[in-house]
Amino acid sequence: MTTMQVLFLIFAAIILGSAFMVVTTKKMIHAAFWLIVVLFAIAALYAMLNAGFMAMVQIVVYVGAIAILFIFAVMLTRKELLDRGPALNANKSIAALLSLLSFGGLYMLLRNWSGFSNMAPALPEGDMVAKLGEALVTPDAYLLPFEIASVLLLAALIGAVYVANEARSE
Amino acid sequence: MEFWNDPITTMFNSLLESFTSGSMSVATATVLIYALGILLFVTFAMVLDIFLVWIERKVVARFQDRLGPNRIGPFGIFQPFADIVKLLIKEDITPIGADVVLFNLAPIFSMMSVLLLWAILPFAPNMVGVDLNVAMLYLVAAGSIGTLSVIMAGWASNNKYATMGAFRTVAQMVSYEIPMVAAILVITVLAGSMGTVGIVEAQEEWWQVFFLSAPLTFLIFLISAIAELGRSPFDLNEAESEIVAGFHTEYTGMKFGLFYAGELLHSFTFGGFIALLFFGGHRFFGLENLGPIVGALIFIGKALFFYWVIMWVKYTVPRIRIDHMLAFNWKFLTPLSFILLMVTALVGRLLLDSAWLVPALFLSNVFIGWMTVLYLKSHERKTREAEEAKSVPVAQH
Numbered sequence: 162m163t164t165m166q167v168l169f170l171i172f173a174a175i176i177l178g179s180a181f182m183v184v185t186t187k188k189m190i191h192a193a194f195w196l197i198v199v200l201f202a203i204a205a206l207y208a209m210l211n212a213g214f215m216a217m218v219q220i221v222v223y224v225g226a227i228a229i230l231f232i233f234a235v236m237l238t239r240k241e242l243l244d245r246g247p248a249l250n251a252n253k254s255i256a257a258l259l260s261l262l263s264f265g266g267l268y269m270l271l272r273n274w275s276g277f278s279n280m281a282p283a284l285p286e287g288d289m290v291a292k293l294g295e296a297l298v299t300p301d302a303y304l305l306p307f308e309i310a311s312v313l314l315l316a317a318l319i320g321a322v323y324v325a326n327e328a329r330s331e
Numbered sequence: 332m333e334f335w336n337d338p339i340t341t342m343f344n345s346l347l348e349s350f351t352s353g354s355m356s357v358a359t360a361t362v363l364i365y366a367l368g369i370l371l372f373v374t375f376a377m378v379l380d381i382f383l384v385w386i387e388r389k390v391v392a393r394f395q396d397r398l399g400p401n402r403i404g405p406f407g408i409f410q411p412f413a414d415i416v417k418l419l420i421k422e423d424i425t426p427i428g429a430d431v432v433l434f435n436l437a438p439i440f441s442m443m444s445v446l447l448l449w450a451i452l453p454f455a456p457n458m459v460g461v462d463l464n465v466a467m468l469y470l471v472a473a474g475s476i477g478t479l480s481v482i483m484a485g486w487a488s489n490n491k492y493a494t495m496g497a498f499r500t501v502a503q504m505v506s507y508e509i510p511m512v513a514a515i516l517v518i519t520v521l522a523g524s525m526g527t528v529g530i531v532e533a534q535e536e537w538w539q540v541f542f543l544s545a546p547l548t549f550l551i552f553l554i555s556a557i558a559e560l561g562r563s564p565f566d567l568n569e570a571e572s573e574i575v576a577g578f579h580t581e582y583t584g585m586k587f588g589l590f591y592a593g594e595l596l597h598s599f600t601f602g603g604f605i606a607l608l609f610f611g612g613h614r615f616f617g618l619e620n621l622g623p624i625v626g627a628l629i630f631i632g633k634a635l636f637f638y639w640v641i642m643w644v645k646y647t648v649p650r651i652r653i654d655h656m657l658a659f660n661w662k663f664l665t666p667l668s669f670i671l672l673m674v675t676a677l678v679g680r681l682l683l684d685s686a687w688l689v690p691a692l693f694l695s696n697v698f699i700g701w702m703t704v705l706y707l708k709s710h711e712r713k714t715r716e717a718e719e720a721k722s723v724p725v726a727q728h
Contacts, residue, residue, distance in 0.1 A: 190430075190433075213465045221472045225475025225479075229505065232482055290465055
């Protein structure tokens with residue numbers, strides 16, 4: 162095994178273990194912090210794939226904004242921060258069946274996939290961030306999705322301002 | 332002479348030679364030398380941090396017309412060591428009901444968010460931890476780890492003052508991240524690179540320093556850096572009469588010391604970032620050509636100067652109320668920084684590679700500053716007139 166494979170296995174184990182902790186821990190805040198561990202490990206995977214920009218954006222957006230928002234929401238909305246009820250409910254057998262089926266389906270699909278043994282193509286020379294920036298504003302590449310995402314975010318922003326503006330919403 | 336021209340590479344090569352003279356493979360030796368380098372670098376930062384405590388106390392004493400520490404060693408320079416001994420022998424209290432793991436992790440994360448930044452500080456050519464091509468995003472990402480440590484400390488302390496303080500500090504840090512990112516974007520547009528080395532290289536001559544191309548951006552970056560550091564006038568976490576000491580109310584001994592030392596080192600680091608983003612990093616009118624070590628010393632001198640500017644602001648400006656502070660950010664700094672970004676991008680594109688680029692950018696900054704002052708004046712007059720119109724009928728009754 163190469164060093165990269167060992168590192169991948171370590172980060173994959175961290176992701177799976179922390180994700181398991183997110184859904185099983187009793188304390189809501191702990192679930193949020195375990196989620197942050199998951200997000201950091203995913204950023205590490207991006208960094209291993211030579212996608213430094215994605216890794217940094219992952220940390221800035223998910224850890225710096227979304228996870229902090231989660232923690233705020235949990236702290237502000239719940240008086241009791243402990244989950245007291247049972248973790249499983251009556252639908253557990255159906256849920257187990259569904260997850261087994263989807264796992265089996267994915268396994269069947271991926272069993273014959275050739276991508277596992279292929280080597281990743283060599284990266285082109287030059288500054289990857291500059292290439293990414295050019296791709297985002299080139300009409301042949303990703304200009305349209307980029308602009309549509311921008312309009313969507315702008316709409317969300319205007320909506321937030323409208324909701325927050327008391328004088329208007331009365 | 333070789334050492335003088337490129338100290339890091341020379342040391343790396345000689346260490347590699349002596350490591351591999353046995354049976355060690357080159358890969359293992361490289362990893363070991365990198366680990367050793369990181370250890371030395373972090374130790375250098377921490378030792379510098381000890382003396383920053385002394386500098387901070389001396390400077391604040393001068394601002395307040397006192398002498399400051401002057402008993403231990405010449406000019407009291409060994410005072411921090413006495414402080415460290417005191418912090419170490421204090422009782423280490425964990426409050427009842429505290430979340431022990433998160434409570435102990437928070438100071439470590441706080442220190443980590445600062446030390447991570449040292450990886451991208453370019454002291455001189457070839458004297459940089461790593462030349463990331465996304466260094467400016469890395470700066471923001473490391474800041475979000477600092478935010479995380481604050482909320483961790485506030486929640487894990489099981490103290491309502493700590494939680495309230497954490498809320499305030501996080502609200503402040505998250506809001507002031509936006510003008511800071513916009514200011515960094517202005518620099519990225521001007522330099523055409525997000526890497527620290529690229530940004531320093533773009534400021535080759537003295538008239539190319541980005542302070543001249545973007546003076547208003549410098550002010551916005553300075554203000555949002557001070558807010559990010561949580562220093563006065565933005566030190567709401569230390570509003571004693573309201574929330575005791577904010578998120579670190581419950582911390583004692585060296586755990587409190589880590590928060591405090593982290594803040595000082597953070598201030599120095601941001602001094603370094605101001606130097607590299609706006610004042611050409613290690614350059615000082617050709618003096619840096621003597622060698623990288625001189626360049627590194629110049630860089631540290633510049634960083635110390637801007638650290639002094641941050642202290643100057645801290646000890647002369649009173650604290651701002653939380654609602655004023657957030658309104659100042661959202662209604663003034665954020666729009667202004669976005670206007671600056673748009674104007675810089677437009678002017679920079681129109682006059683690309685032209686000799687008039689720097690004067691045009693400077694003049695557009697002056698124009699924007701002038702317009703802002705005019706707008707603020709008229710806005711202030713309007714609010715005052717509206718208030719007077721409202722208060723007149725009350726006075727007649």
